[in-house]
Amino acid sequence: MTDSSKRKRPLVADKRYPSKAKTGAKPAARQAAKKPAAPKKRARKPQRPRRGGIIGFFQAIIGWVLRLIWKITWRLTAVAALILVLAVGYLYTTLPPLEALLDGRARGSVTLLDRDGEVFAWRGDQFGGVVTAASVSPHLKNAVIATEDKRFYRHLGVSPRGIASAIRINLSEGRGPLQGHGGSTITQQVAKLICLGEPFDPGAGITEQEYEADCRRTSIRRKAKEALFSMAMELKYSKDDILSIYLNRAYMGGGAYGAEAAAQRFFGKPAAAVNAAEGAMLAGLLTAPTTLSPTNNLDRSQDRAATVIRLMREQGYLTEQEAAFARANPAELSEAAEARAGGYFADWVMSTGPEFFTRNTTEDVRIRTTLDQRIQTAAEEGLKWxxxxxxxxxxxxxxxxxxxxxxxxxxxxxxxxxxxxxxxxxxxxxxxxxxxxxxxxxxxxxxxxxxxxxxxxxxxxxxxxxxxxxxxxxxxxxxxxxxxxxxxxxxxxxxxxxxxxxxxxxxxxxxxxxxxxxxxxxxxxxxxxxxxxxxxxxxxxxxxxxxxxxxxxxxxxxxxxxxxxxxxxxxxxxxxxxxxxxxxxxxxxxxxxxxxxxxxxxxxxxxxxxxxxxxxxxxxxxxxxxxxxxxxxxxxxxxxxxxxxxxxxxxxxxxxxxxxxxxxxxxxxxxxxxxxxxxxxxxxxxxxxxxxxxxxxxxxxxxxxxxxxxxxxxxxxxxxxxxxxxxxxxxxxxxxx
Structure with missing residues (x-):
């Protein structure tokens, strides 16, 4: 009797390492169901070995601080950007239609005519009528841009380069960073002219002069609001619209507000007809309208105009021949402008007329007077002789x-x-x-x-x-x-x-x-x-x-x-x-x-x-x-x-x-x-x-x-x-x- 028919006992090795063949499919499935397979871990990039010692410690501290700053900075930047967008958007909604901004005078003007109907004097805030950037003389438009804001058509209302340059000049001349040169764009100047959308309130307990002085303060808070307002204007109006507001509202000396009034006041012609020399003189007045007014000092006004002509030539608005001709033929005053606002007679007529139509008029008034300019000249010459x-x-x-x-x-x-x-x-x-x-x-x-x-x-x-x-x-x-x-x-x-x-x-x-x-x-x-x-x-x-x-x-x-x-x-x-x-x-x-x-x-x-x-x-x-x-x-x-x-x-x-x-x-x-x-x-x-x-x-x-x-x-x-x-x-x- 042999032992071949007897059941073989499993080897110890088999017990320890059961063969795959003897392992059935069902137990494997049950095992898989009982214990799911672990997900594969992503392969990590090899890290630089940390430097040990004191240097490594400080590197770790600095790295942590920089990461913290970055996390705070981008969040603050995002919040600031959101606030900026909301502020500009709000100001955008408050801006009036373009037509409401063209004549910014709180008072009216008085034009005085002599016995023959000729203009001889102006009083009050003279406004010659609405002009646009397209209707004025190209020489005047170019002179204003060359003088006031040569990058006008390329910025969004604020010029960081201009501000930085102004601060550098102010500091180099011993002034405060916001004193003297402002670096303002034309858009920012328009924002000042309209007092950041805050109209004058006679019942506010301040005079109109005090109100205007407050509008032109140069505090940091005011400049920040001015920048926001300027960006809102850039969204609301076109560049030529903004320039039109500027050409209509800017004070140009001699009681003239706006380019049309100034052209009529000084040259006896409309703003559309001024030549290069006259346009340069008008643009030059924007810096200091009272001091540079040609009725106050014609020589000083002509010198300033020569500087404007040079800027126009450098920026390509005039050829060398045109610039040379303008310098050789400076702008001259009209006969009415030479009379310097009518002198004593005009003052007397204004004092004798009804106050609500002369000294405090809110309307534009024309007064025909008894003045005979020939006789006026005779009296002045007789006294002088x-x-x-x-x-x-x-x-x-x-x-x-x-x-x-x-x-x-x-x-x-x-x-x-x-x-x-x-x-x-x-x-x-x-x-x-x-x-x-x-x-x-x-x-x-x-x-x-x-x-x-x-x-x-x-x-x-x-x-x-x-x-x-x-x-x-x-x-x-x-x-x-x-x-x-x-x-x-x-x-x-x-x-x-x-x-x-x-x-x-x-x-x-x-x-x-x-x-x-x-x-x-x-x-x-x-x-x-x-x-x-x-x-x-x-x-x-x-x-x-x-x-x-x-x-x-x-x-x-x-x-x-x-x-x-x-x-x-x-x-x-x-x-x-x-x-x-x-x-x-x-x-x-x-x-x-x-x-x-x-x-x-x-x-x-x-x-x-x-x-x-x-x-x-x-x-x-x-x-x-x-x-x-x-x-x-x-x-x-x-x-x-x-x-x-x-x-x-x-x-x-x-x-x-x-x-x-x-x-x-x-x-x-x-x-x-x-x-x-x-x-x-x-x-x-x-x-x-x-x-x-x-x-x-x-x-x-x-x-x-x-x-x-x-x-x-x-x-x-x-x-x-x-x-x-x-x-x-x-x-x-x-x-x-």
Missing amino acids: VFENKVREGSEAQAAIVVMSSDGAVRAMVGGRKTKVAGAFNRATQALRQTGSAFKPFVYAAALDLGYSPNDLIVDEPYCLNIPGSGEWCPRNYTNRHYGPVTMTTALMNSLNIPAVKISESVGRETVSHVATQFGIRNDLAAGPALALGASESTLIEMTGAYAGILNGGSSVTPYGLIELTLLGDDEPLMGTGGGIGERVIQEDAAGQLVYMMEKVISEGTGSRAQFGGRQLAGKTGTTSAAKDAWFIGFSADYVTGVWMGYDDNTPLTGVTGGGLPTDIWRETMSRVHEGLPLMPLPMTNPDPASGLGEVQGSRPIPVGNSGGSIIDQVLRDIFGGGGQGSNAPAPRAGDR
């Missing part, structure tokens, strides 16, 4: 001139020796000065209106009055002499003081004051007997207007310069003439006789230096006590002119009386005014030689009979030694000169 030829060099004496028609229409006004000014003290309208003997015609006007005659006699002799509270007052003639019985004509002709006081006392001071007031002297008049000698104060324009009333036949006038006020774009005027002839003050016959007496002042008396051209002229000299004021006011048949001379601080004039330098100024002015005008007779009434012949003694007229003019001639010949009224030889002059 006398001071250059007859006044010592270095004298600080001042003078003023007013020329008007007999109805009170002011044709010219000079308020001081510096004629090319605006906003200056106007001695023709603002200076209250004692009138001296220039007041005497109103004394004689009162007498003539009461029936006195130019031939009535007054005894020129020592004369005193007892003034309650002041004691005895004794007037004296300028020569300290007395001339006995003289006619009223002779007394006025030679400006005798005692006869004037006697007549004033005779007709009554109240009557004299009433006549003077009705003729237009509005200021308080002296209450005592010195009233007759011009102790009261008045302005030159009031006195000249009062004399115009004598010329026109005895009716009062209100001096005026405004003829018509119209809103720009309207055809119908809002208001008309603000003055003219008023009520009658004295009878026409009395006015004619007074003109006759005043004609003798020039033809034979103290005003003889006023004669020119064989014309009939009438007037009156005036000198105050201590010669602090000297006057000459007179007229032809065409015009009335008043001249005042003196010192602003009331320093006495040396060797000057009304019959001297003021008369010279009057003659030089009136001779120029009357060039080319025909000779016209004065509207004077010659007194009947048989009329009057009364004598005024003390305070009441006493008739002396009706003996005829020969008696008067005989009396005057006895007094003056052959120099009577009918004589060609003038009587000795008394009173003021």
